[in-house]
């Protein structure tokens with residue numbers, strides 16, 4: 001059934017490694033049935049292939065089904081039509097291959113930061129062994145929370161909490177990181193800071209990241225490709241390759257290419273509405 | 281904020297209510313003397329004090345007896361109420377099957393059923409424990425169930441993505457989340473347990489403060505009876521504070537926010 005067999009050895013990481021699909025949505029659809037029996041088509045005929053080590057952003061108007069797509073990939077939401085493939089197998093909830101970062105940090109208030117980071121380990125009733133302890137220390141270091149490891153979540157600022165939740169998502173070394181507006185609830189400065197941290201993290205860990213965002217600049221800055229979704233029904237409208245060389249930094253925004261991409265995405269999202277208004 | 285505080289806040293929190301209380305006692309004493317209220321109508325604080333002192337150590341043995349009934353009954357109510365609350369909240373079948381019965385049991389006026397229980401179970405400790413448990417398990421169960429059910433969807437998603445089993449989800453997310461809810465149930469439960477114990481001792485006992493109240497009133501020893509009532513009230517406050525204290529001692533993370541002034 002799997003068209004993308006990943007048994008072939010991974011090519012050496014050169015400047016342009018051969019893209020290797022890590023997950024794929026094929027004609028994926030999700031329909032919610034409300035209590036009154038009225039159906040809401042959240043996602044329809046969605047096709048998206050994301051390659052290993054890639055950062056792909058999902059942008060689109062509110063309610064177009066971005067979160068739903070992420071929840072499908074995280075195993076929180078079954079598809080009502082079509083297929084989803086992850087890492088060569090069909091996604092089953094409850095394994096370490098996929099991790100998700102929510103908009104809210106969702107730290108458990110009764111656990112310390114370190115215990116929160118270990119939550120996915122505990123959820124699988126595994127004991128934190130030495131490798132896991134080392135990884136936890138390393139992650140605390142990456143997200144800059146080494147000093148806060150034994151604090152309670154309420155002692156952390158919003159940005160720190162979100163960093164902790166990113167560390168938590170990485171504790172079991174998932175291949176895929178799903179992020180649903182991870183910086184959406186943060187102030188603009190913290191947000192910029194965390195964006196650069198995420199670029200750094202990606203450079204160090206080479207995770208595949210699918211990121212939902214409402215910020216077009218964020219999408220262009222972080223992504224290899226930006227998937228633009230259209231609303232009602234939610235489906236993939238356009239897929240834009242962002243050809244800005246890595247490593248990227250804050251000065252990228254000044255790049256004329258950057259502005260060109262951002263403008264392109266903006267027309268993709270708002271274009272239909274502008275036309276509608278022109279008719280009215 | 282800007283109000284002048286002559287005392288440090290901790291002292292203030294103790295002194296202020298204590299002052300009010302003393303003033304209340306003084307006014308009461310003054311009113312009793314001034315209007316010459318007969319002792320059998322309303323004993324003055326000094327009468328009550330004398331009535332209590334007259335009882336001497338007997339008062340304490342009876343208090344301990346009542347305390348024992350309350351604590352064992354309360355413990356039974358926790359042992360039944362908390363697991364049942366969890367079960368009712370996580371399992372729809374259990375909820376639909378059991379809930380109506382529980383609501384029905386709770387609707388029975390405990391004072392009305394107490395004499396019947398005496399006939400069925402006799403006049404020993406068992407009956408008193410059943411009455412105390414029946415009075416206080418309902419708030420404990422309902423509070424537990426609402427905490428379990430109100431666990432935020434994001435936390436449940438988190439445990440689901442992590443691959444937690446249903447049981448792990450309950451123990452690692454839902455139950456800890458329900459802790460502050462459970463404690464508010466326990467706070468209500470423990471005060472209601474005092475009432476339950478007194479009712480139980482009214483209808484069947486040869487020991488306990490409830491018994492002391494009935495036997496003293498039968499002999500028109502109103503100050504003595506009132507002294508017992510005062511001890512009961514103090515007991516109730518002490519138990520309430522003990523629950524609070526346990527909450528703060530073991531689950532401090534969950535008291536922090538509502539502790540702020």
Ligand SMILES: Nc1ncnc2c1ncn2[C@@H]1O[C@H](COP(=O)(O)OP(=O)(O)OP(=O)(O)O)[C@@H](O)[C@H]1O
Nearest residue numbers: 032033040041042061062063064065066067068069
């Ligand atoms: N559990 C649900 N039951 C019914 N309808 C739902 C449910 N979840 C989402 N929907 C509907 O599906 C559609 C897509 O929702 P989704 O949350 O995926 O949008 P989104 O793109 O993430 O929006 P936003 O950008 O505002 O977060 C919406 O119209 C929403 O009303």
Ligand SMILES: [Mg+2]
Nearest residue numbers: 066067068180
């Ligand atoms: Mg969303």
